[in-house]
Amino acid sequence: MTTRRAFLGRGGLALVSFGLAPRSLARLAPLANSRGKTLVVLFQRGACDGLNTVIPYADRGYRAARPSIAIPVPRGNARDAALDLDGFFGLHPALLPLLPLWKDGSLGIVHAIGSPDPTRSHFDAQDFMESGTPGIKSTQDGWLNRCLQARPDPEATPFRAVSLTPTLPRALAGRAPAVALASLRDFGLGASSLAVSRRFEDMYAAAEAPGLRGSGREAFDALDMLRTADPAGLRPATGAVYPRGPLGESLQQIAQLIKAQMGVEVAFAEIGGWDHHAAEGAVDGQLAIRLRDLGSALAAFHRDLGSRMQDVVVATMTEFGRTVRENGNRGTDHGHASVAFVLGGAVRGGRVHGRWPGLAAGELYEGRDLAVTTDFRDLVAELASRHLGVADLSLVLPRFDWSPERFPGVLRA
Amino acid sequence: MLSAASLLSLLLAVPADDAGILHALNRLTWGPRPGDVARVRAVGLDRWVEEQLHPDRIEDLAVEARLASLGTAGLSTAELRRSYEVPKDAKREMKQKQAAMGDSPSEEQLRAVKREMYLKLLPRMAGRPQEVIDELQEAKLLRAVYSERQLADVLTDFWMNHFNVYAAKGPDRYLLAEYESQAIRPHALGRFEDLLLATAQSPAMLFYLDNWISAAPGTDLSVLRRGMKKRPDPELPRSLGLNENYAREIMELHTLGVDGGYTQKDVSEVARSFTGWTVRGLRTDGATPEFVFVPFMHARGDKQVLGRTVASGGKDEGERVIRLLATHPSTARFISTKIARRFVSDQPPPALVDRMAATFRETRGEIREVMRTLLRSPEFVAADARGAKTKTPLEFAVSALRATGADLLSAREVAERLDHMGMPLYMTQPPTGYKDTAEAWVSSAGLLARLNFAADLAAGRLMGTLVDPASLGPEAGLKLGSPEFQRR
Numbered sequence: 040m041t042t043r044r045a046f047l048g049r050g051g052l053a054l055v056s057f058g059l060a061p062r063s064l065a066r067l068a069p070l071a072n073s074r075g076k077t078l079v080v081l082f083q084r085g086a087c088d089g090l091n092t093v094i095p096y097a098d099r100g101y102r103a104a105r106p107s108i109a110i111p112v113p114r115g116n117a118r119d120a121a122l123d124l125d126g127f128f129g130l131h132p133a134l135l136p137l138l139p140l141w142k143d144g145s146l147g148i149v150h151a152i153g154s155p156d157p158t159r160s161h162f163d164a165q166d167f168m169e170s171g172t173p174g175i176k177s178t179q180d181g182w183l184n185r186c187l188q189a190r191p192d193p194e195a196t197p198f199r200a201v202s203l204t205p206t207l208p209r210a211l212a213g214r215a216p217a218v219a220l221a222s223l224r225d226f227g228l229g230a231s232s233l234a235v236s237r238r239f240e241d242m243y244a245a246a247e248a249p250g251l252r253g254s255g256r257e258a259f260d261a262l263d264m265l266r267t268a269d270p271a272g273l274r275p276a277t278g279a280v281y282p283r284g285p286l287g288e289s290l291q292q293i294a295q296l297i298k299a300q301m302g303v304e305v306a307f308a309e310i311g312g313w314d315h316h317a318a319e320g321a322v323d324g325q326l327a328i329r330l331r332d333l334g335s336a337l338a339a340f341h342r343d344l345g346s347r348m349q350d351v352v353v354a355t356m357t358e359f360g361r362t363v364r365e366n367g368n369r370g371t372d373h374g375h376a377s378v379a380f381v382l383g384g385a386v387r388g389g390r391v392h393g394r395w396p397g398l399a400a401g402e403l404y405e406g407r408d409l410a411v412t413t414d415f416r417d418l419v420a421e422l423a424s425r426h427l428g429v430a431d432l433s434l435v436l437p438r439f440d441w442s443p444e445r446f447p448g449v450l451r452a
Numbered sequence: 453m454l455s456a457a458s459l460l461s462l463l464l465a466v467p468a469d470d471a472g473i474l475h476a477l478n479r480l481t482w483g484p485r486p487g488d489v490a491r492v493r494a495v496g497l498d499r500w501v502e503e504q505l506h507p508d509r510i511e512d513l514a515v516e517a518r519l520a521s522l523g524t525a526g527l528s529t530a531e532l533r534r535s536y537e538v539p540k541d542a543k544r545e546m547k548q549k550q551a552a553m554g555d556s557p558s559e560e561q562l563r564a565v566k567r568e569m570y571l572k573l574l575p576r577m578a579g580r581p582q583e584v585i586d587e588l589q590e591a592k593l594l595r596a597v598y599s600e601r602q603l604a605d606v607l608t609d610f611w612m613n614h615f616n617v618y619a620a621k622g623p624d625r626y627l628l629a630e631y632e633s634q635a636i637r638p639h640a641l642g643r644f645e646d647l648l649l650a651t652a653q654s655p656a657m658l659f660y661l662d663n664w665i666s667a668a669p670g671t672d673l674s675v676l677r678r679g680m681k682k683r684p685d686p687e688l689p690r691s692l693g694l695n696e697n698y699a700r701e702i703m704e705l706h707t708l709g710v711d712g713g714y715t716q717k718d719v720s721e722v723a724r725s726f727t728g729w730t731v732r733g734l735r736t737d738g739a740t741p742e743f744v745f746v747p748f749m750h751a752r753g754d755k756q757v758l759g760r761t762v763a764s765g766g767k768d769e770g771e772r773v774i775r776l777l778a779t780h781p782s783t784a785r786f787i788s789t790k791i792a793r794r795f796v797s798d799q800p801p802p803a804l805v806d807r808m809a810a811t812f813r814e815t816r817g818e819i820r821e822v823m824r825t826l827l828r829s830p831e832f833v834a835a836d837a838r839g840a841k842t843k844t845p846l847e848f849a850v851s852a853l854r855a856t857g858a859d860l861l862s863a864r865e866v867a868e869r870l871d872h873m874g875m876p877l878y879m880t881q882p883p884t885g886y887k888d889t890a891e892a893w894v895s896s897a898g899l900l901a902r903l904n905f906a907a908d909l910a911a912g913r914l915m916g917t918l919v920d921p922a923s924l925g926p927e928a929g930l931k932l933g934s935p936e937f938q939r940r
Contacts, residue, residue: 084882159700159719160710162884205874207895219895225872226897231907231929239903239933246935248842250894255935258896283559311881316662316697367693368665373700405716 074428076350077297079290079306080183080210082169083333083357085313086161089377090363090409091326092134093148093391097127100398104364108321108371119322124148128391132322133330136338137380144388145341145348147449149418151376151396153359153411159373161314164358168415169209171436180213182435183305186423187215189434196302197260203289203308211307216253218261223271223292227262236262270299279343282335286310290340297347304427313357317368337382349384352426352450354418360409363398375408379418381449385426392447413447421446473497475838478940479795480504480827481602483851501827505641505820507604515598518860523578524587524629529655530740532626535578539737542569584625586864589877591629593863596850607640607819608632609846610794615651615706616885617660619878623734624656627741628878631656644787644817645778648706652774655731655741661701661883664730666723667692668751676748684746687735692749699723701883702777709789712782718758724751725762725769784812788822790888796832797840798889804831839939842890845873847940848902852909852932853917856924862916869914873901906933 094110095101102109110131113123121129122138128150130138140146156173158164167173171182180188187200200217202208211217220226228236236259243255273295281287289308296303312329319326333355341348360377376396382388396402396410404410420441423429432441473492477484480501492500503510519525524532546569550562570580592609599605612632619625635654639647651657658664664685671692673684699722703714728750733739745767755762755769757776762769777783788808792800804826811818811825826832843851849866852858860866870877874893880886887893908914910929912921921928931937 158710159716160704161882162704163710205872205895205901206892206898212891218897220897221872221874226900228900229904229908230911230913231903235907235930238930242930242934243899248890248894248935248939250842250890251899251935251938254894254896254899258899261896262900314882316695317665366695367667367669367671367691368662368689368695370662370695372696 074304076426076428077303077306077352078183078186078422078426079293079308079351079353081286081290081337081353081355082165082208082210082307082309083313083355084161084165084309084311085357086164086359086361086373087313087329087357087377088315088319088326088361088371089150089357090360091319091321092131092330093124093150093378094121094129094131095127095150095395095398096121096129098395098398100363100400104398106365107369108319108324108365110321125391127395131327131330133327134334136334140338140341140382141389145382145384145386147381147386147388148391149379149381149393149413149447149449150391151393151409151411152379152413152415152418152447153376155411155414157375157405159359159375161358161373166209168356168358171416171419172438173416175438178437181208181210182419182423183210183307184213184215184217185435186305186427186429187217188213189423189429189431190427192304195304197257197264198296198301199304201293201296201301201303201306203292203306208307208309211305216257216260218257220261222288223265223295226265264301268299268301270295270301273298275339275343276345279339280335281339281343282332284332286332286336287339290336291343294340294343297344297351315361315370316366316372317370319365319370337380341382348382352381352383352385352422354382354422355380356415362407363403363409364407375404376411377409379415381418381422385450387449387451392449414445416441417445418447418449421448421450425450425452471838472833475833476501478839478851479832479841480606481854482596482606482847483854483940485854486857504601504603505823507601507641510600512600515595515600518594518598519591522587522591524584524591527629528740529626529630530738532584532629533623534738536581536584537623537626537737538569538573538581540735542573545569581625585619585878586867588619588625588628589867589870590863592877593850593866594860596846597853597858597860597863603823604637604640606794607823608637610791611636611640611647613885613888614790615647615657616880616883617656617878618881620881621660623741624660625878627654627656627659630654639819641820641823642818644783644812644819645775647819648702648778649771649774651706652702652726652770653729653743655734655743657698658729658731658743659734659741661698662695663698663726664734665689665692666695666698666729667727667749668724669693671749673748684730684744684749685732685734685736688730694720694723694727694751696720696723699726705883705885707777707786708780708782709786712780712786714758717756721755721757721762722773724753725755725757725773727751728767729770778817779813781809781813784809784817787817788812791822792826793888795826796837801831804829839936841940842893843938843940844886844888844893845870845875845898845902846877848938849873849905851940852906852937855932855937856909856919856928858909858914859918860916861918865915865917869901869905873898873905902938903933906930906937 091110096112111120113121113129118132122132123129137146154167154173156167169181170178172178197218200211202211202219204219205221207217207219240259246252281291293306315325344351357377359375361371361374366372393413396412416436416439420432420436423435424432429435470489473489477488546565549565553561595605617624619628631654635650639650674690696719700719704710708714728746730744730746731741732744733741747766750766752764754764757773762772788805792805808822808825811822815821907929910924910932912919
């Protein structure tokens with residue numbers, strides 16, 4: 040590898056004085072990633088109550104199990120009741136901004152999705168869902184990172200994999216470089232001169248600890264690219280209004296990176312606060328506040344990207360669902376299956392995918408929770424294969440017997 | 453390439469043969485200050501360690517003087533609430549005004565209502581509720597940088613993270629100072645069972661993990677008479693039932709560990725045992741929330757916990773469960789592993805963990821003795837343990853402030869920088885707390901935030917922090933930002 044110092048020694052100084060580092064010159068070539076597709080994974084940390092998010096209002100077991108927090112059956116266009124999707128399921132009314140996307144076919148839903156592992160620990164379940172290996176704690180990397188490993192891309196930019204978080208999530212841990220940045224505006228070396236920046240870069244290129252060395256490379260490569268591009272300066276498209284708060288900010292910045300053609304192939308964002316053990320609420324309440332944020336952020340993102348959404352898929356995940364029965368505090372405890380939203384141009388939207396297991400007593404997992412009928416890895420397999428073009432899924436999902444026949448079918452083949 | 457020790461030697465002018473002392477300072481304190489190595493050499497490493505194991509014998513006046521500058525200093529929970537909490541009536545009035553604004557008021561409009569409320573209230577308040585969290589963070593940083601009881605402070609941080617409580621949940625911000633000073637710090641080197649019991653009966657934890665509202669299924673409080681001696685909080689919902697939140701986390705996160713051998717059935721049974729452990733005064737303006745046991749909320753009948761019978765009783769059922777969990781072999785192993793991970797390496801040597809767990813069992817959970825086993829172990833002083841830990845953002849920032857002899861006039865800016873590094877103090881929402889392994893903290897954005905902190909601190913650009921850039925030398929920022937300084 041040519042170090043910057045060696046480059047400077049060979050007379051590259053003139054370029055540097057124009058503010059262009061050598062590696063960023065190479066990147067003035069087309070910047071979109073080689074396939075031009077982007078997958079955005081949005082993790083709802085805390086275990087979202089899938090049953091009050093996409094409501095199986097026609098299932099007889101639903102209302103009986105939730106005397107104080109059930110969402111009322113749809114009534115025309117009433118906004119204090121479920122918004123009918125297909126005569127069986129309805130959206131939580133706080134998700135109203137998503138209804139047009141459902142109707143135009145760009146939003147699909149997979150219900151009763153989750154992990155086969157029985158754990159009800161947030162920590163373990165998130166870990167399993169991000170490593171992609173339920174029940175196996177020794178897995179070092181995350182499935183999203185392995186998607187990139189499975190398709191090495193010599194033309195990749197430093198933004199091929201990006202997480203809108205201050206530290207890298209488990210899903211993106213691994214050999215393939217990935218950048219973590221909570222905020223594009225803060226991503227930089229503020230008051231330090233370029234000379235100081237170069238010295239830091241050299242120090243980290245020589246760091247003994249591989250983690251520090253790798254993060255250094257990712258950070259400085261990304262900084263180089265940001266010297267010639269200004270994604271943070273891009274404004275949302277007309278009509279795209281992101282909600283205030285961390286989720287809106289994350290999705291807005293992902294849109295900026297995509298619009299600035301930074302070469303984003305996978306992006307990760309997260310939003311916490313779904314662990315509603317108490318006062319979960321029904322039409323209004325804690326869950327409704329979160330869902331309003333989620334729905335308006337996704338709708339703004341969709342609007343902001345416009346025709347670019349043809350090449351983008353957003354998928355939501357959450358570590359598990361919540362008990363079918365409400366608990367003693369108008370909340371719900373840790374359960375099993377939940378729901379996933381999949382949004383984008385290639386999505387077979389306007390339908391709820393996956394087999395509905397039902398809420399009758401005999402159908403419940405361990406007598407209390409919605410059963411998992413779609414293994415989350417089947418959705419991962421479909422996203423990796425159909426959207427990211429990964430041919431060999433065995434690397435992405437080791438020890439998982441995947442098959443296109445079990446894909447939920449949420450993307451067009 | 454400079455080793456971590458030799459680089460620090462440069463920064464702190466430490467002779468190389470003091471590497472052992474430097475290692476101890478890197479692990480048992482928040483990082484060496486100029487002159488610390490010489491001070492430890494003068495008293496002798498063993499004696500210094502013994503001192504640190506008995507914090508009550510160490511005078512700590514300097515840090516107390518610094519803490520006294522905070523507006524919240526020395527305030528009881530009740531005083532804190534009277535000075536900083538928005539009274540319920542005012543909050544209700546604001547909500548009503550916001551609700552009356554029709555279908556979809558803009559966020560600007562909603563904020564205007566809030567501003568109006570504060571304009572009216574603030575003359576009578578010491579500050580906004582947010583300032584309570586700000587000052588919790590500042591107090592924590594001041595203690596870490598300036599307390600002489602360094603090991604006790606490091607362990608207090610360790611246990612606060614182990615028994616994490618999120619400051620932004622409801623009234624928890626007002627409860628955290630007392631939680632730390634009464635439930636955690638006095639037991640940081642004491643008996644684990646006392647620590648566990650203190651957290652279990654703390655209003656902060658009872659509220660955070662919802663046990664205060666957990667009751668026998670079908671509990672109907674509306675039948676209770678007013679003026680009952682052991683009355684539940686008047687703000688409790690009338691109808692209550694079982695809540696598993698605390699029961700699960702006390703086993704998974706506080707004691708046995710997720711692989712410690714409990715089942716869903718155990719979770720439900722432990723939840724039943726703890727019903728009635730609640731808090732009074734939590735929602736009353738200016739009140740001091742206190743732990744109470746309310747027999748009326750308690751689920752009667754024997755419980756089966758981890759294969760043992762917890763015979764039907766009252767408050768004592770929870771206490772028996774605490775004892776069962778605190779003395780369980782899985783707990784000895786889980787706690788020992790976590791301590792070794794903090795003080796030795798991300799993957800602590802199993803033989804060391806075995807010996808620590810044995811000490812834990814033999815002493816019925818005396819944390820000081822478990823620490824002694826660790827500190828006297830060859831694994832702790834082994835050459836490959838030196839510099840083996842990557843500093844968390846908090847460890848990095850505090851060690852840099854200590855290494856530069858910085859004078860923190862205000863720790864506000866440091867707290868905000870930690871936010872950017874992904875470690876806002878007292879503000880991690882999940883009960884798992886923060887991770888203590890390198891991969892959780894090494895990232896591109898995190899690294900840039902550290903480099904900015906290093907450069908700004910060394911150049912005297914960190915707001916509220918005084919350093920003498922001339923005496924630190926022109927390379928100080930590079931040294932503090934170096935890969936070596938990210939390790940301890």
